[in-house]
Amino acid sequence: MxxxxxxxxxxxxxxxxxxxxxxxxxxxxxxxxxxxxxxxxxxxxxxxxxxxxxxxxxxxxxxxxxxxxxxxxxxxxxxxxxxxxxxxxxxEAMDLTVAPGRRPLGRRHVLTVTAERMADAMVGMGWEIAEGPQVEAEWFNFDALNFDKDHPARQMQDTFFVEPAKAGLVLRTHTSPVQARSLLERGVPLYVAVPGKTFRTDELDATHTPVFHQLEGLAIDEGLTMAHLKGTLDRLAEAMFGAGIVSRLRPAYFPFTEPSAEMDFRCFVCRGEPTATPCRTCGGTGWIEWGGCGMVHHNVLRACGVDPERYQGFAFGMGVERTAMFRHGIADMRELIEGDVRFNAQFGMEI
CATH class of the missing domain: 1.20.1280 (Monooxygenase)
Structure with missing residues (x-):
């Protein structure tokens, strides 16, 4: 050492x-x-x-x-x-002044929200919500609703038949079959609203789709008149498009109602007032066609075991897609079904 x-x-x-x-x-x-x-x-x-x-x-x-x-x-x-x-x-420097990245919130589909808002308006008037099968018996879809045997709607170019055709099953063309089912199951008096999916052999374009949604209403009671029908539709229109909506009924024909009418309401954009350029919502007419309605045909009541001499009723139906397009200014129905998340994002979130 x-x-x-x-x-x-x-x-x-x-x-x-x-x-x-x-x-x-x-x-x-x-x-x-x-x-x-x-x-x-x-x-x-x-x-x-x-x-x-x-x-x-x-x-x-x-x-x-x-x-x-x-x-x-x-x-x-x-x-x-x-x-x-x-x-x-x-x-490892961090800029604490930069806004943190946030996961974007999801959005419920505008059709779902619109259908629920329409149903809520009916419940608020004391009506019940009814549902039924989408694959429906031909008797409920046509016969019980007073469709003749040779009515064009029974043809395969208008209706999806479930094979084999002789089985008598179709994809329901409207939600009206649930009205007949409700009459048979619940009896009268009856106040039901029926939201649901329907099917028709339409080509997909800006105003048509083979799968769409409707809201139907059926009221059966003693002493009901067209005045009750109009009052109900006015209240529903106000719930969907705002206070002060004025409506009118135009004569029409439907197999299951008599008399029948088309329901229009005063344009909620221009209010029917003349403008420099035609209103894009109503096309300058001042009125918007919303759906069909009328007093329930006696044959429909009889088919469901209801005495037409004692009970009267009214029914109406309108498209959920059409309602959503009017409410939100949607010009092309294809936007509703393409599944683009950016489309739903613009409508916000409703519970």
Whole structure:
């Protein structure tokens, strides 16, 4: 254990400490030159075997050497930690003034919201909601509703028949079959609204789709008149398009009602007032056609076991798609079924 060998070990340690480029490298240097198996640690343990007079000089020599190495390790530790902290500030910097990214909220489909709003308006008037099957018996879809055997709607170019055709099953062309089912199941008096999906063999275009939605209403009671029908439709129109809506009934024909009418309401955009350019919503007519209605035909009442001499009723039906298009200014029905999330996003969220 000579002074030259101790100095050589210290010099090697100081050189290794200076070359350490990061904290992990410095840790390896610490183990090699200041750990329990390092040359200076082994030299320190060997002091105990020296003669008494030599122990003090050897202890002082080794102690000073180890002190120099430990001091160098401490200084290099501080330098590398400072460099690491500066690097983190640059590499992991965060701009706390930037708005955080938020997951966009989902939107319920405008048709679902519109149908529920229409149904809620009917419930608010004291009506019940009824449902029925989408694959319907031909008797409920046509016969019970006073459709003649040769009515055009019974042809395959207008109606989807479920094979085999002789099975007498169709995809319902309207929600009116539920009215007949409700009369048979619940009896009278009866006030039911029927929202649901319907099917017809229409080509998909801006104003038609083979799968669409309707809301039908049926009221059967003693003493009902067209005045009750008009009052109900006026209230529903106000719920969907705002207060002050004026409606009118135009004569029409439907197999299941007599008399029958088409229901129009005053345009909620131009209010029927002359404008410099024709109103895009009503085409300048001042009126918007919404749906069909009328007093329930006696044959329908008889088919469902109701005495037409005692009970009278009215029925109406309008398209949910048509209502949504009027409410939100949608020009093309195809937008309702394409599934583009950006389309629904513009309508917000309703519960």
């Amino acid at each position: 000579t002074e030259e060998s101790i100095e050589a070990h210290v010099a090697q340690a100081l050189e290794a400490i200076a070359r350490a480029g990061d904290l992990d490298g410095l840790k390896e240097v610490r183990l090699a030159h200041a750990g329990d198996r390092s040359p200076l640690a082994l030299a320190n343990r060997a002091i105990g075997g020296l003669p008494g007079p030599e122990k003090a000089a050897a202890g002082k020599l080794v102690g000073q050497a180890r002190g120099r190495v430990n001091q160098a390790l401490g200084r290099r530790q501080q330098e590398l930690e400072a460099e690491r902290d500066e690097r983190i500030l640059v590499e």
